[in-house]
Amino acid sequence: MREAQYWEPGEAGRVHCLLCPNDCRIAEGKAGTCGVRMNRGGRLELPRYGAISSIAVDPIEKKPLYHFHPGSRILSVGFVGCSFRCGFCQNWHISQSIDVETRSISPEELVSTAVRERSFAIAYTYSEPLVHFEYVLDSSRLARKAGLKNVLVTNGYLNPQPADELLPFVDAANVDLKAWDPEFYRHETGGKLEEVKRFIAEAAGRIHLEVTTLVIPTKNDDPAQIEGIARFIAGLDPGIPLHLSAYHPQHKYTLPPTPPGTVHRLAEVARKHLKHVYVGNLGAESSDTVCGECGNVLVRRVGWHVEVTGIKAGKCAKCGAKSPIVGA
């Protein structure tokens, strides 16, 4: 049985998991909040190391990553479990339950699958990858050796020390910033806003970063929420892309879907602070990337159809300004 990293013995046979800010103190035979890290005989163990719930080759725009190798396809793997408890989770069947069908795939097999599929990178996605820290780290190291890149799609809930260990092997991430209200985080996700902000700030200077906010009617669709998020991101780098996605009823939430007009209005609020704001989950509409200097279309997107139209040698083909896109 694989032992976990980042834990210490606790009182009365408990183990104290130090991986994420949930700070679980886990009794013998039990798992932490994420459901995947277990106290067995006073050690923190990983009975679901390498248990993969989903594997597929996706357009990278589905992650979503719009400024990182646009138009490419990426081998994507998902796990089970999550450090959050979001009632609106769009992947709740694998994140909020660990009793789902999985298949065992070792890091070596994962990397050789990526090579065979001619994927330039591996995305750790679908459910929360960071609670499978050791598997993601092992796979990322091997992937790097094989010349592949690594992408995280995550809630950004990781303590500073493990983040320092993992980020050198990560090339790009899309991190959820679910709201600007600490009470929303506490009540709706079980997490702490400040911890997510800390991870985002740490990742911003080190890897290619994009941020996603799922806009939920009456919950986080107040313009002040989006204004707070956009100001925070702009304080790190106004070139970081923000994706505002429309919510659809899932899991415990029965609120009606977010009206497209709401998402578009909030995007205009965010554009006061950020250069690149995209709307998502609204059907096959265009989310082009335009040059911040002259408005030339750099990347044209309609649904999953992607065309790099206006970039030459890393610059806007029209005005010569530096392109914000990595890998095109």
Ligand code: SF4
């Ligand atoms: S990784 Fe899991 S067990 Fe560890 S503190 Fe976070 S939720 Fe708890």
